[in-house]
Every structure is written in C-alpha cells, then in structure tokens.
Amino acid sequence: MNHNNKNGSSRILLIDDEEIMHDVFGSLLGREGYQLDSAFDGQQGLEMFASQLYDLILLDLMLPGKDGMEVLRQIRSLDPHAVVIMITAFGTIEAAVQATRDGAYDFTTKPFKNEEILVQIKNGLRKRQLEMENYYLKQNFQAQYSFDSxxxxxxxxxxxxxxxxxxxxxxxxxxxxxxxxxxxxxxxxxxxxxxxxxxxxxxxxxxxxxxxxxxxxxxxxxxxxxxxxxxxxxxxxxxxxxxxxxxxxxxxxxxxxxxxxxxxxxxxxxxxxxxxxxxxxxxxxxxxxxxxxxxxxxxxxxxxxxxxxxxxxxxxxxxPLRKRKEDIPLLAEHFIRKICDENNRAICGIEKEAMEVLLDYPWPGNVRELENVIERVIVLSPKGGDISRDTFPPEMVSASEALLIADELPEEGISLRHAVLDFEKNLIIKALQRTGGNQKKAAELLKLNATTLNEKIKRLEVNVAEMSG
Ligand SMILES: Nc1ncnc2c1ncn2[C@@H]1O[C@H](COP(=O)(O)OP(=O)(O)OP(=O)(O)O)[C@@H](O)[C@H]1O
Ligand SMILES: [Mg+2]
Incomplete structure (x- = not known):
C-alpha cells in the first residue's frame, strides 16, 4: 500500500502490524508532503528496506514474528546511517530506551501527539541528511587522495x-x-x-x-x-x-x-x-x-x-615514507579505519602527541611498518578510545625523539649528511606548519632570510602547499 505524494521528497517506511496506524500516519505525513510506504510485519519491512532507499523508518516495537528490536538490528546492519524512530505502547518505555542504545534515533509512545511526532520526524530527517552529506564528503575526500586503494x-x-x-x-x-x-x-x-x-x-x-x-x-x-x-x-x-x-x-x-x-x-x-x-x-x-x-x-x-x-x-x-611525511596522517587514518573495521571495533581517533610520534619516527620499514604499528596498538588496547602516545612501543617513541635531537649515534652508524638534511627539513616543516605556510614568517622563526629559506625549501623538496591551513 503506497500513500505517495508528488511533492514528497523524503521517503519514510512504516513497519507496524496495526492497520489503523497506517491510516493515521498516512494522512498525517501525506499532508506534510512526505512519501510513506507501508509494511505490516518485520520480514516485509526488511525486504522493502533492502530494495529501496528510505530516509527514515517508523518501527513498531511489538510486531508479530520478528520483533521490533531484531528488525532494528538488521536495519542498522544493512545501513548504519539508517534513522529509526521506535513506536512503543505505553508501559514499554524501558524497551524503547534499550532500542535507542541499540541505535534507534528516537522513540514515541502510543497514543502520540501529532505535533510531537512531526518534530521528531523532522529532526530525524535532518540528522539523516547531515550524516549523508558527511559520508559523501568523506568519500570524495578519500577518492581525491587515493587511487585503487x-x-x-x-x-x-x-x-x-x-x-x-x-x-x-x-x-x-x-x-x-x-x-x-x-x-x-x-x-x-x-x-x-x-x-x-x-x-x-x-x-x-x-x-x-x-x-x-x-x-x-x-x-x-x-x-x-x-x-x-x-x-x-x-x-x-x-x-x-x-x-x-x-x-x-x-x-x-x-x-x-x-x-x-x-x-x-x-x-x-x-x-x-x-x-x-x-x-x-x-x-x-x-x-x-x-x-x-x-x-x-x-x-x-x-x-x-x-x-x-x-x-x-x-x-x-x-x-620512502620519511620523504613524504605529509602522507602519514592520511595513511594512519586509512589503517585505523581498515583495522577497526576488520576487528569490529568502533573507529577511534589519534591524539595529537601520538600523531607527532608518527610524524617524527623515521619509518625504516615504511608503510608496512606503519600499518603494523597501528594494528598492534588497536588490537592490544582493550577498551578502544583514541590512540595515545604511550600506546606505542617505547623504542619507537625514543627513536622519534632521537631523530629530532640527533644526538644519538645508531648502532649501524648514520649518514651525517642525511641526518643533518633531515634535521633541517624537520625544523623547516615545523616552522611552516606553525605559520600556516607563510614563508616570510617561517624565515623569521628560523632566523634565516627569506631567499635562503626558499632555496632550502626547493632543495629539500618541502611541500609548502601541504603546510597551509
Ligand atoms: N600508499 C599506500 N596506501 C595504502 N596502503 C599502503 C600504501 N603503501 C603500502 N601500503 C600497504 O603497506 C603494505 C606493504 O606494501 P607492499 O607489499 O606493496 O610493499 P612492497 O614495496 O612490495 O614491500 P616489499 O619490498 O617488502 O615487498 C601493504 O599492506 C600495503 O597494502
Ligand atoms: Mg613486495
């Protein structure tokens, strides 16, 4: 049964076994210009959800067969961005609260007030829109900075x-x-x-x-x-x-x-x-x-x-990774997402000091080593939460510091010329980062004249465009 309205832009699915609810929502939402599709049990609802894009789902908690909580879980696993409002009978508030913990956006109790449910729906649709915009922006961002993985x-x-x-x-x-x-x-x-x-x-x-x-x-x-x-x-x-x-x-x-x-x-x-x-x-x-x-x-x-x-x-x-440090944050984020997904973890962030360790470390094993470090940190941290500096192996933290201070001679020796160049480049990058890519101000910080800094930037292949913003 469809209550289509030509002016409707948002598409809503109602899953409820009571005929009367479909009539009530049909006229209420129809008047507001929404499109409403109807399903009368969980199975039918899931099938419709899987074959059509819905902006919002109204889901009855008490359904014959598959109950509302189960349907909610399946909807969210099909589309983690799905916005679901649970409809509950008076006296089942506890279950409704549990449903919001399981990913429902909101709930309403029968009998509901028209104005209230309309506000809830409007807010839900707004959230959906923001999430989708965000999602597409991220996708675009990733497409721009990635090529075939x-x-x-x-x-x-x-x-x-x-x-x-x-x-x-x-x-x-x-x-x-x-x-x-x-x-x-x-x-x-x-x-x-x-x-x-x-x-x-x-x-x-x-x-x-x-x-x-x-x-x-x-x-x-x-x-x-x-x-x-x-x-x-x-x-x-x-x-x-x-x-x-x-x-x-x-x-x-x-x-x-x-x-x-x-x-x-x-x-x-x-x-x-x-x-x-x-x-x-x-x-x-x-x-x-x-x-x-x-x-x-x-x-x-x-x-x-x-x-x-x-x-x-x-x-x-x-x-080598140490020659393109601008890629480190992006790669770190890429691996965090990948490894969290593989391990069914919520995607975590990374603290600023932790990112600094990653940026300073010389990465002799390049991207593979970065991937391994991130995997280890995520798998070994029991709770999740953002990645902090002290979750990294201590050798790594000290290696990143050693490079920065350059006062330690590694066992296998070091090319002095390269170490000095790295050291120079590091400081130049830091100065440019602090000044948002402004070379004149960066030159002042480094007590150089602007021409000398510019020459060094070219010779050391520092990408100034990456430093601004
Ligand atoms: N730019 C990148 N973006 C995403 N993942 C990357 C990137 N570079 C390397 N990796 C990942 O790092 C790991 C090592 O990459 P790969 O096996 O291609 O390196 P390799 O140069 O062949 O190394 P080796 O010489 O040791 O065989 C892989 O898991 C790969 O997916
Ligand atoms: Mg290889």
Whole structure:
C-alpha cells in the first residue's frame, strides 16, 4: 500500500502490524508532503528496506514474528546511517530506551501527539541528511587522495597516480623500485586493475624466496618426465598468466641463467616448458619490482645489462615514507579505519602527541611498518578510545625523539649528511606548519632570510602547499 505524494521528497517506511496506524500516519505525513510506504510485519519491512532507499523508518516495537528490536538490528546492519524512530505502547518505555542504545534515533509512545511526532520526524530527517552529506564528503575526500586503494596526498604520490593511469592501458614493461614496504606490490596491482587485462589473472611471483631450479619450473612449467619427479606435465606461471599480468617481485635475486631465459621471453614472447622442444606463445604483461639498486647489480655483474634495459622501459620510483611525511596522517587514518573495521571495533581517533610520534619516527620499514604499528596498538588496547602516545612501543617513541635531537649515534652508524638534511627539513616543516605556510614568517622563526629559506625549501623538496591551513 503506497500513500505517495508528488511533492514528497523524503521517503519514510512504516513497519507496524496495526492497520489503523497506517491510516493515521498516512494522512498525517501525506499532508506534510512526505512519501510513506507501508509494511505490516518485520520480514516485509526488511525486504522493502533492502530494495529501496528510505530516509527514515517508523518501527513498531511489538510486531508479530520478528520483533521490533531484531528488525532494528538488521536495519542498522544493512545501513548504519539508517534513522529509526521506535513506536512503543505505553508501559514499554524501558524497551524503547534499550532500542535507542541499540541505535534507534528516537522513540514515541502510543497514543502520540501529532505535533510531537512531526518534530521528531523532522529532526530525524535532518540528522539523516547531515550524516549523508558527511559520508559523501568523506568519500570524495578519500577518492581525491587515493587511487585503487593506494593512499597519498603528497605531490610525489599524486604524480605517481597520474603515471599509473598513463602506463596502465599500455603493454609496456614497468620496473617498480623502492625500499621495502613502500607499496610496490600495491602499485603493480593498481596497474593491472586499471588496464584492459583486469579481468585476466594477476600473478605475483616472489623471485627472492624460491630456489633457482624451482623458480624456473614455476615460471615455465615442465613436460612429463623432464626430470625425476616430473610425473605429469605442469603449466608454468607464464601460461597461467596468459592475457593477464605477471609481477616478478624482487627480480634482483634471480640467477644469471634464469635472467637469460627471462630475456628471451620478453623479447620473443614465447618460451619452452622444461624438457619440451615446442615453444608456447603467450600474451603476458610483465611488471617487475626490486628493492635493490639494479644498476648497481649491473655494475657488479650480477644482473644482465640487456635485461635491465628491457625491464626498465618505464620506471616507477616509490618514495620512502620519511620523504613524504605529509602522507602519514592520511595513511594512519586509512589503517585505523581498515583495522577497526576488520576487528569490529568502533573507529577511534589519534591524539595529537601520538600523531607527532608518527610524524617524527623515521619509518625504516615504511608503510608496512606503519600499518603494523597501528594494528598492534588497536588490537592490544582493550577498551578502544583514541590512540595515545604511550600506546606505542617505547623504542619507537625514543627513536622519534632521537631523530629530532640527533644526538644519538645508531648502532649501524648514520649518514651525517642525511641526518643533518633531515634535521633541517624537520625544523623547516615545523616552522611552516606553525605559520600556516607563510614563508616570510617561517624565515623569521628560523632566523634565516627569506631567499635562503626558499632555496632550502626547493632543495629539500618541502611541500609548502601541504603546510597551509
Ligand atoms: N600508499 C599506500 N596506501 C595504502 N596502503 C599502503 C600504501 N603503501 C603500502 N601500503 C600497504 O603497506 C603494505 C606493504 O606494501 P607492499 O607489499 O606493496 O610493499 P612492497 O614495496 O612490495 O614491500 P616489499 O619490498 O617488502 O615487498 C601493504 O599492506 C600495503 O597494502
Ligand atoms: Mg613486495
């Protein structure tokens, strides 16, 4: 039964087993220009809720079959932003209070006053609107600073997103280099996902932890009887990845012999299974990654120069996290949300002093380390609540301080030149943050003249735009 009104903008669902309630609300809400849909039991209500967007739900607490509390829980699990007003009979106030604890927005007792329920509905609709606006703003914000689940607002990450978009549709081989934990695999997946191969397989092979002979048979497969133990013919990963993408991770680790075979696949687009004489043609896009400097390996003769040039058609360099500290708050928020969701925790915030520790810490393990630290803090803190400074491991807090004061010499030594540059950059960032990006005022704080500061900003790649506001 629909009581549609052409002028109605807000859509309301009434779930109540009493016919008379539908008549009462029908005329009351109809007059106000709302659209009202009717359901007469919990099951019907849930089905309607699932198939239509409602701005507000009026839900009777006492329903035959599924009771109102159960329906409330299911509605909220379908849409955590759903605004539900419970309708209760006189004498069940306690249950109604419990319902508001379980996520109901408000309740009213029968018989109700028209003006009162209309105010409640109006407020509920307003809350719904604000929440939805907020939600969409957040989504937009996230879309702006993320790309296929890679998060980053720093200019280096932003230009990387553009590069990924440019290279993804092509068939070019891409070499992704960067320290451990900087997101190389994530980028490889994004390239695949944004290409027209997205529906075909993405096969990641870690060349670092598989022994050479095994890696060879993994990549190229073998013919039955090729060696003892080859009891049946096996497809190689290049065949499995046909029409898709193969990602050769830690490529710097493969042996010289295997490098020669790989070069052949890249050049000829065909290969042979071990022990086979026939060649197999494949259409596979090759992506490779390394956290070692391949050029250095070429110089020392551990990596074939011709293979290096074949792989290095397009190079994507992943900046270490300490070089793009602007991304830390965004990444922290991203991981907090992700980990809280995975652990069914309410999303928590992070205290200012705690964020300062994250900003000062040098992150040798890059984004992976940040993700691990946040996961540990959330999982180990029993109550939830905002993340505070003392929930971090003490080594981390002191490491962040050591870097700031730079008076400690780490066990493994330190590049003085880099430490000094980091120290300079840190202070410049702090001065710019305090002055909202005003370089003249920042220069005064640092007792520099403005030209010198500006030169340093350029040389140290400080992103002033990130500091304002
Ligand atoms: N910019 C980012 N946004 C969101 N998550 C990220 C980002 N960069 C890295 N991560 C996350 O950090 C972890 C490490 O990333 P990834 O495995 O891609 O790094 P890697 O460079 O391949 O590291 P390694 O060299 O150690 O293999 C992953 O869980 C990944 O999802
Ligand atoms: Mg990796």
């Amino acid at each position: 890679i998060v980053g607002k720093s200019s280096r990450m932003q230009s990387m997103f553009r590069l990924i978009q440019q290279v993804a549709p092509t068939k070019s081989t891409v070499l992704i280099v960067g320290e451990s934990g900087t997101g190389k695999e994530l980028v490889a997946k994004a390239i695949h996902n944004c290409s027209n191969r997205a529906e075909a397989p993405f096969i990641a092979v870690n060349c670092g932890n598989i022994p050479t002979e095994l890696l060879e048979s993994e990549l190229f497969g073998y013919k039955k009887g090729a060696f003892t133990g080859a009891v049946a013919t096996k497809k190689g990963l290049f065949e499995v990845a046909n029409l898709g993408t193969i990602f050769l991770d830690e490529i710097g680790n493969i042996s010289i012999e295997l490098q020669a075979k790989l070069l052949r696949v890249i050049q000829e687009r065909e290969f042979r299974r071990l022990g086979d004489v026939e060649s197999i043609r494949v259409d596979v896009r090759i992506l490779a990654a390394s956290n070692e400097d391949l050029q250095e390996l070429v110089k020392t003769g551990r990596f074939r120069e011709d293979l290096y040039y074949r792989l290095n058609v397009i190079k994507i360099e992943m900046p």
